[in-house]
Amino acid sequence: MKKAAVTVTIAVAAVVLTSCEEREVDAKVKAAGLTVSEYPYAHLFVKAACDTFPSLSKATDGGVDPSEWLDGNATSDANGARVYQIGIPILCPTFTKDIDAALTGLATKSNGTYEVGRGPGKIAPGKWKAARTASDCYWERTSAAGDIIDNKFATHATTLIVTVGRGDGSVTFQGCPKMQFVK
Numbered sequence: 248m249k250k251a252a253v254t255v256t257i258a259v260a261a262v263v264l265t266s267c268e269e270r271e272v273d274a275k276v277k278a279a280g281l282t283v284s285e286y287p288y289a290h291l292f293v294k295a296a297c298d299t300f301p302s303l304s305k306a307t308d309g310g311v312d313p314s315e316w317l318d319g320n321a322t323s324d325a326n327g328a329r330v331y332q333i334g335i336p337i338l339c340p341t342f343t344k345d346i347d348a349a350l351t352g353l354a355t356k357s358n359g360t361y362e363v364g365r366g367p368g369k370i371a372p373g374k375w376k377a378a379r380t381a382s383d384c385y386w387e388r389t390s391a392a393g394d395i396i397d398n399k400f401a402t403h404a405t406t407l408i409v410t411v412g413r414g415d416g417s418v419t420f421q422g423c424p425k426m427q428f429v430k
Contacts, residue, residue: 268290268337268338269288269290269294269338270290271337272289272290272293272333272334272337272338273288273289273290275333275334275337276289276330276333276334277289279329279333281326281329281330281333282326283326283327283330289330289333289334290334290338292327292330292334293330293331293333293334293335293337293338293339294338296316296317296320296331296335296339297335297338297339297342299316300313300316300339300342300345303316311357312345312355312425313342313345314344314345314346314348314349314353314354314355315349315354315355315356315357315425317331317342317345317346317348317349317354318348318349318354318355318367318368319368325367328349328350328367331346331349332346332350348428349367350366350367351365351366351371352364352365352366352367352369352370352371353371353428355378355425355426355427355428356370356375356420356425356426356427357420357425357426358420358421358422358423359419359420360417360418360419361417361418361419362416362417363411363412363413363415363416363417363418370411370417370418371411371428372411372412372413372415373410373411373428373429373430374408374409374410374411374428374429374430375408375409375410375411375418375426375427375428375429376406376407376408376426376427376429377404377406377407377408377423377424377425377426377427378424378425378426378427379424379425380403380404380405380424381401381403381404381407381423381424382401382402382403382404382422383400383401383402383422384400384401384404384407384420384421384422384423384424385398385399385400385401385419385420385421385422385423386398386399386401386407386409386418386419386420386421386423387418387419388409388411388412388415388417388418389415389416389417389418389419390414390415390416391416391417392416393416396412396415407423407424408429409426
């Protein structure tokens with residue numbers, strides 16, 4: 248007796264499971280009237296950031312810390328900054344301080360020019376200290392009109408502190424180590 252071969256095909260439907268936290272982010276973002284065009288769901292946008300943070304190098308090693316990464320990414324899209332502000336405390340609460348720093352001008356700063364103030368891409372008034380020894384570092388504080396208030400070229404400084412005034416217009420760092428807010 249010859250047995251017939253039987254082929255069985257099982258179709259498996261793709262199921263996307265979301266956690267309560269992910270659904271909470273999506274609901275809060277929707278309630279705020281926000282969308283993120285690159286992602287079908289807000290929680291995916293936030294999770295992409297949360298998944299990036301552990302792989303970032305420490306700021307003192309010349310890498311990017313989470314506050315600096317968020318500062319750069321939050322400035323490109325105000326909508327995205329608000330979504331991060333809603334979602335990070337829910338999906339990766341360890342980094343809540345970093346989104347707060349990015350949104351208030353307290354994020355770690357790399358070389359560049361920053362307008363003085365509170366908000367993404369800005370530098371808050373106060374004391375900023377180099378994360379490590381500075382070599383061939385130039386910094387400059389200017390008025391809103393662009394006049395130099397104070398500047399310095401440090402060929403070698405084991406401690407570098409720049410005090411940003413409330414009335415300053417902008418601050419520039421060139422060739423400097425990461426600058427971190429002290430107070």
